[in-house]
Each structure stands twice: as C-alpha cells, then as structure tokens.
Amino acid sequence: MEPNVASKQRSYDSVKVSCTFNSLSASVLESGNVHAPIDEAQVLKNKSQEIEPYLSGRCIYLVGMMGSGKTTVGKILSGVLGYSFFDCDTLIEQSVDGTSVAEIFKLYGEGFFREKETEVLQKLSLMRQLVVSTGGGAVTRPINWRYMQKGISVWLDVPLEALAQRIAAVGTDSRPLLHQCESGDAYTEALNRLSTLWEERGEAYANANARVSLENIAVKLGHKDVSSLTPVTIAIEALEQIEGFLKEEDDMAIAGY
C-alpha cells in the first residue's frame, strides 16, 4: 500500500539521516583521516535501496552534453535500482535497421534523427522502471521534455574541458556533430565544437529536475579536478540529487501546491 504523506515524510527523515551518514563517511574516508577501505559500491547499493521505493516506478532520464557520461552512469544506475536500461541512440539505430547514428546523420540528416529521437522518447514515456540515457541534443525539443516529465530528469553537468578531454580520447566517429573539418589537435577541436553547442543549448539542460555538478562533487570530496571522479561516485551523487528532488516534491505536496 502507498504510505500516506505523513508517514512518507517521517521515513524520508530517516532516509536523510542515513544518507547524510553515508556521504559523510565516504568523504571522511576519502580524505584519508580514517584508515578503512571505502566500499563505494556498497554506498551506491545502500543509497539506491533507500530511494527506490520513493520513485514509485518512475523512469529516470539522464540528460547532458555529449560525453557527459549519460550512457556510462545510466547503466550503473539501472543495475543498482533493478531498472531496465535504454539508450536512446541505440533505440534509434535499431529503428533504422541497425544504421549507426553517424550514418543516419549522413544519409538522412539531423532533422530525421531528431524525429526518431522524439518517437523513441514517446514510446519510453509509456513504460515504467527504466533508466534512459538520452542523446545530448534531446533537450532541444520541448516535446521531448513533455515525455521526459513523466519521469525524473537528471542533468549530468560536466565542464566543457573535461568533455573535450573524454571526446579527444575516444574520437568523434560515433558523434557526427563533433566531426571536425578544421585542422588542430583533437582536444581543441572538440572544445570548440562543444562550446558552440553549449551556447545554443546550454540553458535547456537546466530544465531537468535534478542537477549533478561534477565541479560540486569535486569540491565536496576534496578532489583537485573533476577528471578523477569515477562513474560510481557520479552515480551516488545522482541518487542524492534525485532524493533531494523527491523531498522537494513531497514538501510541495504537503504545502498544498
């Protein structure tokens, strides 16, 4: 049975206490003040178990720029939550007879790809208990937000320099919008393209229900920069931010909004 609002609120308070404990213990251990192994995987598991009942089966949509880790973190989150994982790019490829994203752009153009992306999101919006990794451009169409609003959207906010480093390391074969025609090193070219895209669509990411800022995580855990943050650390922060959003939603319901 669905818990009533008051008991849900009480259990949230206990979730908060144990989550705070987990975050503190993780950061204290990482700062090296305590000599004990940090079992990040266990922290992740505990956090997902605490939050999962409050999701009520709602899907989680990861949004963010290309290379922000949506596919990588999405797989981790789906695994710990016991949700199914879907990557929009893969579903689009399947819907075009296994044609790769790069080929779809080349053969049919970006407009066709965006139509397919919306069709995929529409279908996913009818389902429950999914973690969905969207493509970086899904945020540009208001209709896509209407579908994602059936679930909880989470923005992976990664500095452009870190994105460019990741993209330069793996190449741009699967990301046609980053294919370069200029001459220059891979990092600089990726950074230039990403900066232009960010100007066009940066604001759209802020529509998400929750934001996972890698810069904030690095500060919280005392890391010098974001490049040392593992996908599991980021997944833990994503669950914490989702928890914050659920709490806010609950507070609004109690206040009668």
Ligand SMILES: Nc1ncnc2c1ncn2[C@@H]1O[C@H](COP(=O)(O)OP(=O)(O)O)[C@@H](O)[C@H]1O
């Ligand atoms: N926390 C991380 N630290 C370092 N590299 C990462 C991290 N998360 C993802 N990556 C790498 O960055 C690249 C892009 O990740 P991916 O999950 O495909 O991003 P997206 O789906 O948002 O485009 C991949 O090569 C992946 O292995």
Ligand SMILES: O=C(O)C1=C[C@@H](OP(=O)(O)O)[C@@H](O)[C@H](O)C1
């Ligand atoms: O930002 C974009 O417009 C795109 C991002 C890609 O997905 P990832 O964000 O997973 O790389 C893919 O959907 C396509 O190449 C377009």
Ligand SMILES: [Mg+2]
């Ligand atoms: Mg992806």
